[in-house]
Amino acid sequence: MKKYRGLLLDADNTLFDYEKAEGLALEATLEPMVRAGQLAQAAAAYRSINAGWWKRLEQGAITPDELKIGRFADLIALLGIPFDPAATSARYLAALAAHAPLLPYARESVAAAARVAKLCLVTNGLTDVQRGRLRASRLEEYFSAVLISEEMGIAKPDPRFFHAAAEALGIAHSDLLCIGDNPAADVGGARAAGIDACWFAPEGATWPGPGERPLFVLHDLRKIVNLAQGVYP
Numbered sequence: 001m002k003k004y005r006g007l008l009l010d011a012d013n014t015l016f017d018y019e020k021a022e023g024l025a026l027e028a029t030l031e032p033m034v035r036a037g038q039l040a041q042a043a044a045a046y047r048s049i050n051a052g053w054w055k056r057l058e059q060g061a062i063t064p065d066e067l068k069i070g071r072f073a074d075l076i077a078l079l080g081i082p083f084d085p086a087a088t089s090a091r092y093l094a095a096l097a098a099h100a101p102l103l104p105y106a107r108e109s110v111a112a113a114a115r116v117a118k119l120c121l122v123t124n125g126l127t128d129v130q131r132g133r134l135r136a137s138r139l140e141e142y143f144s145a146v147l148i149s150e151e152m153g154i155a156k157p158d159p160r161f162f163h164a165a166a167e168a169l170g171i172a173h174s175d176l177l178c179i180g181d182n183p184a185a186d187v188g189g190a191r192a193a194g195i196d197a198c199w200f201a202p203e204g205a206t207w208p209g210p211g212e213r214p215l216f217v218l219h220d221l222r223k224i225v226n227l228a229q230g231v232y233p
Contacts, residue, residue: 025092
């Protein structure tokens with residue numbers, strides 16, 4: 001197995017515990033807006049709405065600004081409550097940026113990987129949120145480059161996103177490995193750009209596609225440094 005000079009690392013649900021951060025941010029945002037006992041229902045409705053908006057963003061059908069406001073406009077309309085979508089979005093984004101819980105072993109794994117390879121964070125996300133969480137987590141120092149879809153104007157799985165990551169690191173595509181939890185955005189996008197891919201998945205998870213199972217499947221972040229050094233599993 002070859003060694004990799006550079007690693008492209010996804011952020012949410014690869015390094016950051018996004019579900020936990022989102023839950024905390026939604027609680028802070030929605031609790032003052034809904035009646036007692038309705039928080040869980042409102043949060044579930046938001047997650048469903050949000051998934052649809054993010055899918056449209058990744059397809060290039062909407063802008064990040066439209067996503068920020070539109071998902072809360074839909075939620076407020078669904079719940080029938082008299083709140084301003086823009087103000088609600090601002091509160092939520094501020095709360096989300098303030099929470100940066102990491103998945104187990106993320107910090108030590110990133111630090112170890114940075115000693116043997118150049119790292120680029122590749123994330124579909126909003127600038128204020130992702131930059132804020134990166135600073136709060138104190139992971140920023142380990143990355144040679146950080147690419148965020150809102151800043152790029154394109155999103156994974158667009159191959160141009162991955163080409164830009166290779167350019168930012170100054171490393172050939174053949175010497176890069178992308179590691180992420182999303183089969184389409186991370187694995188599929190890297191493949192389309194001619195970059196090797198590793199699916200980060202919980203133990204026992206079955207590859208759902210699209211396409212064939214990737215070259216590598218990782219269940220433990222502590223193995224990232226091994227992959228960089230040409231050792232698998």
